[in-house]
Amino acid sequence: MTVSKTHARRFLFAHQRLWPPRKLRGKVGILEFIRHVGCIQFDPINIVGRNPDLVLQSRIDKYRSAMLEELLYSDRQLLDGWDKVSSIILAEDWPHFSRHRQHMRERHGDPSNPPMGIAPMVLDAIRERGPLSSIDFKRGDKVDWSWGQQSSLTKASLDVLYAMGEILVHNRVGSRRIYDLAERLISPDLISTPDPNETMEDYQEWHVLRRIGGLGLANPSASELWLAMLGVKGDILRSTLIRLVERGELVVLAVDGVHNRIFFLRSEDLPTLELARTKRAPKARAALIGALDNVLWDRNLLRWIFDFEYIWEVYKPVRERKYGYYVLPILYGDRFVARVEPVFDRKERELTLKNWWWEDGVQPDDRMKVSLTNCMEEFIRYLGASHIRLGNEASGKVGMEWVSDLNLG
Numbered sequence: 001m002t003v004s005k006t007h008a009r010r011f012l013f014a015h016q017r018l019w020p021p022r023k024l025r026g027k028v029g030i031l032e033f034i035r036h037v038g039c040i041q042f043d044p045i046n047i048v049g050r051n052p053d054l055v056l057q058s059r060i061d062k063y064r065s066a067m068l069e070e071l072l073y074s075d076r077q078l079l080d081g082w083d084k085v086s087s088i089i090l091a092e093d094w095p096h097f098s099r100h101r102q103h104m105r106e107r108h109g110d111p112s113n114p115p116m117g118i119a120p121m122v123l124d125a126i127r128e129r130g131p132l133s134s135i136d137f138k139r140g141d142k143v144d145w146s147w148g149q150q151s152s153l154t155k156a157s158l159d160v161l162y163a164m165g166e167i168l169v170h171n172r173v174g175s176r177r178i179y180d181l182a183e184r185l186i187s188p189d190l191i192s193t194p195d196p197n198e199t200m201e202d203y204q205e206w207h208v209l210r211r212i213g214g215l216g217l218a219n220p221s222a223s224e225l226w227l228a229m230l231g232v233k234g235d236i237l238r239s240t241l242i243r244l245v246e247r248g249e250l251v252v253l254a255v256d257g258v259h260n261r262i263f264f265l266r267s268e269d270l271p272t273l274e275l276a277r278t279k280r281a282p283k284a285r286a287a288l289i290g291a292l293d294n295v296l297w298d299r300n301l302l303r304w305i306f307d308f309e310y311i312w313e314v315y316k317p318v319r320e321r322k323y324g325y326y327v328l329p330i331l332y333g334d335r336f337v338a339r340v341e342p343v344f345d346r347k348e349r350e351l352t353l354k355n356w357w358w359e360d361g362v363q364p365d366d367r368m369k370v371s372l373t374n375c376m377e378e379f380i381r382y383l384g385a386s387h388i389r390l391g392n393e394a395s396g397k398v399g400m401e402w403v404s405d406l407n408l409g
Contacts, residue, residue, distance in 0.1 A: 002254040003273070008217065008305050009334045010276040015216035015269060016295045017059045019276070019334065021287035022378065027067050029060050031077060034090055038210040039083035041292045044175035045314065047326040048342045048351070048383060052088050054290030054328070057382045064382065073171040076185060080169035080177070084214070084227050084297075094186060098195035099203050099230055101165035108160045114143050115157040122157045123166065123181070131170040131180040134158055201240075204232050208240050209249060209266060215297050217253065217263040222298040258304045284333030284367065286375035288340065291328060308336040308359070324355055332371060337362045341391075344383055351380060354391035356400060369402035377406055 003011070013019035017033055024033055033056070034040060043051040049065065057063040071078045072088070081089050082100070109116060118139075126132050134155035145151035145159075158179055161167045170180035183191060197203035207229045212218040218225055220241065226232060232240065241264060244250040251270065253263045265273065289295065291312045302308045310329060313321040324341035331337070341354040358364070364372070380388060390403055 001251060002256055003277075004256050005258070005305050006334065007273075007277050008255045010281070011269075011273050012216045012295060012305070013331070013334055014272050014276045016293075018287060018289075018295065018331065020282045020285040021058045021331070022061045022063075022285070024060050025062075026060070027071055027075075030056055030067060030071060031090070033059055034078065034088065037214045037294055038093075039087035039089045039214060040294060041084060042080065042086040042088055043292055044172075045326070046175075048328075048344045048379075051290045051292045053382075054288070055293050057379065058287040058289055058293070062378075062381070072169075080172070082163070082228070084211070091186060091190065094190055095193040095195055096197065096203075096206065097165075099197070099200070101163070103230055104160070104163040104165075109164065113160075114153060115160045118153060118157050119161055119166075122154060122161065126167065126179060126181055131178045133173070133176050133178045135176070200231065203230065204236065204240050205244060205249075208232060208237070209244065212250070212264055213266055213269070214294055215301075216269065216295075217265060217301065219261055219263050219298060219301060222300065224299070225297050255305060261304065281333070284371060286330060286332045286337075286368070286371040288342075288375065288379055289329045289331055289336075291326065296329070302336075306336055310336075310339075323357065327355075330372070330375075332368055335359075337364075337368070340394075343391075344385065349384060349386040351383060351385040351388045352391050353388070353394050353403070355393040356390075356397050358397070358399060364399040364402075369399070369405075373402050373405050376403070377408075380406070380408060 010019055017024060017036070024030070040052050040055045045051070048054070049057065052068060053065045056068060060067070072080055077091055079089050079091050079094065081087060082097070083089050111117060122137070125137070134152055137154035139152065139154050141153045142150045143153045143156050145156050158167065162169070162179065165182055167179040168182045168185045170178045170185065172178065195203075197206050211225060211229060215225060220237065226237060241250065245252060245264070249267055251265045251267055253265050255261070255263065291314070296302065296310060299310060302310055308329070311322070313323060313327065314325060323339060327339050327341045329336045329339050336359060338356060338358050340356050343352045343354050344350070345352070376388070387408060388403065388406055390400060394400060
């Protein structure tokens with residue numbers, strides 16, 4: 001099956017509930033979206049909201065971060081957990097990750113491993129004192145840990161117990177995780193539910209299908225897309241994809257003009273593919289897209305289908321950045337039309353559009369400007385900002401006069 005680039009773009013945005021954006025509503029809409037894509041990536045950097053908030057504000061009408069906090073830490077219908085990387089998943093998916101937790105036990109669970117040596121003490125403290133974080137343990141010992149850096153031994157122990165599923169995130173204070181026993185946060189029925197995947201092959205097929213659904217179209221060479229799936233890489237990935245095609249659960253797709261590349265689509269998403277071909281395009285609307293949004297999981301796909309180059313430059317030295325520290329894409333209709341570097345001063349409740357870059361060839365007309373105005377008004381309300389201003393780099397850009405039309409009432 002071969003589709004045009006326009007068809008592929010519209011399918012991807014429709015699959016991601018961005019064609020048009022902000023059509024889902026409330027906590028029901030959040031659960032519907034996460035069930036549809038499997039997970040959304042968590043990242044604690046908070047410039048204009050954390051990544052999950054940015055993902056959801058572009059899909060959920062009148063989204064506020066309190067909605068997600070309630071689903072995670074009050075309703076317990078979502079878990080602050082692990083999938084592609086640190087991710088938000090449905091609590092009901094807990095049994096499917098049994099193999100990952102077992103793998104973590106085999107990798108880290110040796111009692112001679114220093115973090116495991118103090119694990120009984122850590123678990124007893126949480127059991128007796130309730131939810132705790134690493135700063136609640138008065139120990140000064142250090143251990144070499146992730147990213148080549150040292151960590152407190154208690155933090156390393158909490159990390160290991162979390163990876164093994166003994167504890168879960170009870171809540172967060174900023175980026176700091178507060179942990180409690182998993183048995184207190186997940187229902188006994190769910191804790192005792194056996195792994196639905198009887199064999200490793202079953203698990204790998206389940207996770208490949210889930211990950212493809214997380215984006216919509218999957219290219220086998222998209223290394224970032226396939227992160228953190230147990231044993232799924234190289235020949236295993238290829239053989240899993242072939243089995244799923246042979247069983248009719250995946251369809252192979254080509255995109256006209258994208259040479260020597262194939263993509264995989266879940267068969268269950270074929271109706272959306274057809275709808276993207278036959279449906280009259282909805283009225284174009286604008287949205288700010290989070291830097292780690294699902295739709296950005298394959299940067300090559302962005303270049304091939306959208307003619308859009310995007311690199312998250314947070315970890316680049318300043319002198320090597322092309323755009324800025326925290327820059328977000330702007331979509332309009334079925335294209336990326338601009339990118340913005342926003343900064344939110346929470347004390348002053350001021351949103352600054354520090355810089356703005358139009359994509360090559362974009363000439364903002366009146367309809368686009370109205371849509372951008374509406375989009376930014378929604379974004380301001382999501383942040384709780386009381387005023388907005390253009391930074392020096394943005395104020396001189398052609399086509400930015402729509403900012404003066406923003407209604408902050």
